[in-house]
Amino acid sequence: MLLDDLYQLYLEHPTVSTDTRRLSPGCIFFALKGANFDGNRYARQALEAGAAYAVLDDPEQLIDERTLLVEDVLTSLQQLAAHHRRQLGTPILAITGTNGKTTTKELTAAVLSARYPILYTEGNLNNHIGVPLTLLRLGPEHQWAIIEMGASHPGDIAELCAIADPDYGLITNIGAAHLEGFGSLEGVRATKGELYDHIRAKGAQLFVNADDPMLLEMSAGVARHTYGTNSEAELRGEVLHEDGSLQLALRYRSGDYEGRLATQLVGDYNLPNVLAALAVGSYLGVPYAAMEEALARYAPSNSRSQLIETERGNRLIADAYNANPSSMHTALQNFLAIPQTPGQGRVLILGDMNELGAASKAAHHELLEEIRRAGQPLRLYLCGPCWMRELAAHPNPEVAAFAEVGELIQSLQATPISDSLVLIKGSNGIKLGSVLEHL
Incomplete structure (x- = not known):
């Protein structure tokens, strides 16, 4: 199908969807493919759910005139978006x-x-x-x-x-x-x-x-x-x-x-x-x-630089949406610089930094050394299937290590944290945001 023809249909139906589970009636469904799915197989489902058209790149999945065949669905989606941007x-x-x-x-x-x-x-x-x-x-x-x-x-x-x-x-x-x-x-x-x-x-x-x-x-x-x-x-x-x-x-x-x-x-x-x-x-x-x-x-959300006061007297710095060596360093330095009130504990809940490749081991060990150099009394909770667990094998004040966040939550339920300043930081895949309601 030609781009100009597809754009005319888009102008008549100016909503697109790539997911049949969140599909708007009258939209154009783009049947994207991934490593573990093929959107072409959901074309009929999309049309039955109310899509006006379905854009496919598998001719075997064509149904009727509402299914539009292109060479590559992703490329067509990108070209349509670029063309629309130029028109406006x-x-x-x-x-x-x-x-x-x-x-x-x-x-x-x-x-x-x-x-x-x-x-x-x-x-x-x-x-x-x-x-x-x-x-x-x-x-x-x-x-x-x-x-x-x-x-x-x-x-x-x-x-x-x-x-x-x-x-x-x-x-x-x-x-x-x-x-x-x-x-x-x-x-x-x-x-x-x-x-x-x-x-x-x-x-x-x-x-x-x-x-x-x-x-x-x-x-x-x-x-x-x-x-x-x-x-x-x-x-x-x-x-x-x-x-x-x-x-x-x-x-x-x-x-x-x-x-x-x-x-x-x-x-x-x-x-x-x-x-x-x-x-x-x-x-x-x-x-x-x-x-x-x-x-x-403006109030931050989704565990991005949130400051949360809890009923247990905790002050949470929730920054658990993403983590890499530079963001972990700046978050840790900011946390350590916050003045500690009398009787207040200081807790680090840290998750693995993902997608660092060959630099992963060195980056996580440097993080441990930075915590050691801080010289402050800390309770340390480490969570992740890979690197954070390895760090826990090294001498450190009050370290607890968990392979996944469910184990960490069980520990927090059994031994609640209260009256503490808490930094929660890790890659999004570790899902540390789910611990907030338990602090």
Whole structure:
């Protein structure tokens, strides 16, 4: 089927679905394939559930004129999304980075929404399937779009840029993550840098952390608006240590505004995420007061930099959605820097850092050494099928190790934690977010 013909059908039925379990009546069902499933086999089920059409690449599964045959379903989905994006011409900001990209996306969406009707990536739909699905939600009512881009292999960001064709780009940072796919930190840098390459070739605009020498070097020669603690940044911020949540002072280099902002985020490591959102908003004309109000209202969720007070007297720093060596280091340093009140315990609940490949063993042992060097009395709970259990074999204060989160929950139920400051941090696959209700 030709792309133009498919696009005409999409304009008549402007909702797409890839999952028969969450299918909207009147949608177009795209029968994607994976390692353990073949969406072609669900075409009849999709049509019976109310789909207007089903796009297939297996001719044996054709049913009637409502089943549309293409060479490759995923390619057709991506081409349709790219074509739709070009037809609307909506300005797009792409955000990627090793740490903080989802939080930065959410904060930036909060800021821009204070002035503009916008579309932004929902949840973690930031890959070769999620980005096209997001773009196909784009409508003429949207004045801006924010597209989060994730990567685990070289070329991933270039592929997403070819689909979304962003006009603005922002890399939060570059660190050691997904090394199994990238092979090295240089591989991470090259892949994330594909966003800068796209913006450079397009002659478009970047937002760059002025405190990051690597990003400044990579963005040289491209139009950029900067933020950071550096006095040379267009937008400058500094942390005010007044309570557990992040508060900051702001100053614009132009001298036209100075202010203070109290957020509901926890951790100094969120400072560049907040500044990035403010830099984008100020550049795009959102009033300062509206930006600050939006960020003050923003409440993190889904175990991303949440500060939670519990009935047992615990203060939880829930940051269990993702973990890699750089994010684990910053979370640990922030945790150790929080003043301890009299009688308050200090507890670390840490999970495996996944997808580090050959660097896994060294990264986890370095984490253990960092905890040892802290020299603070800690209760340590380690959870994961691989590396965290190995760490527990080494001498450490009050260590408990668990192969999976169910065992950890049983321990917390048997011996509850109370009156403690608790950091919960690990890769999402460990599912440490499920322990929150037991603290």
